[in-house]
Amino acid sequence: MTTEQPATRPGNPRFSSGPCAKIPTFDLSKLSDAPLGRSHRAAVGKAKLKAAIEGTREVLGIPDDYRIGIVPASDTGAFEMAMWSMLGERPAEMVAWESFGAGWVTDVVKQLKIDAQVHEAPYGRIVDMAALNYDNDVCFTWNGTTSGVRVPDGGVIPADRAGLTMCDATSAAFAQDLPWDKLDVTTFSWQKVLGGEAAHGMLILSPRAVKRLESYTPAWPLPKIFRLTKGGKLNEGIFEGATINTPSMLAVEDYLVALDWARSVGGLKGLMARADANAQAIWDFCESRDWIANLAEDPATRSNTSVCLKFTDDRIKDGATFAKAVAKRLEAEGVALDIGAYRDAPAGLRIWCGGTVETSDIEALLPWIDWAFHAEIAALGEPA
């Protein structure tokens, strides 16, 4: 097998799973309309925040009676805020099949100490979502960013559930179809599929989630940054752009620009098609090689955003060292940045395939993975 370098390099080597590649047309001058140095409570600031909320509703197809808020501390802030504000009214079902889901389990079991049933699956697999008790509150991650395993669809979530479904959809929103009628709380951050900036989280509430907030007060105190109600009523202002504390208007402008770009590629459908094409190129690559495979065992659960791969060649004795060396080699060549597996995940590569990534860049990257793999095998001193 040749170890000659491929002739073509990706135009953009940014395949990180967060912060993710910015929109292909990105240029800092596109942010020149940001109302910098102005109050976010001035009319101009409020209008921008409202546009971010309504643009989210339009592009994601979120029902009119769902509330959408911009909250502090990115996806983590949004999900934590939801858990700490709404859980405890009834038992919880905590679902985890990778690192971030496991983090939410820790919050609920060790910090909030809520009566919880924990359902776990190892990296590469998914929990049986049909086996959960939806009369309890169910917390889960739609797309496991660190394992490349996703919920295939929401078909098993009952329409007449008594509990709330709370979904961390940060690496799914804008790439996968989210069934809003099955999701009571949904969170994501701008830095993922739309390649926006970190810092702010999006919190999407169904009418049932609002009802919970207005009918239940947790036994524990809530810091100001988490408080979604005022005098027992929903703080509606948060869902109209009156944020709890000061947002970055530069980040807001960047999100608005990304939403405009999303519309220009066909909205949600266009974004999903772009992610699908990117992921498919990698799946096909793996299919025709016997030394690399998708970490997701069931093809129905393969992520189309955070595609996680493992090396399966018997000659590799130390998987972690090998995978790191491949990623390092690719980074040194400037053809792929940040594609090593997540620190807690099995050794391998993780290639972001969300819509801001061009399929031509994925296609240009793949021969380089061939090259780096064979170069590292050669370096092992094993027969190539």
Ligand SMILES: Cc1ncc(COP(=O)(O)O)c(C=O)c1O
């Ligand atoms: C599934 C999932 N949840 C939560 C987070 C944390 O997101 P943030 O750093 O935006 O708070 C991430 C980040 O990668 C993630 O992938």
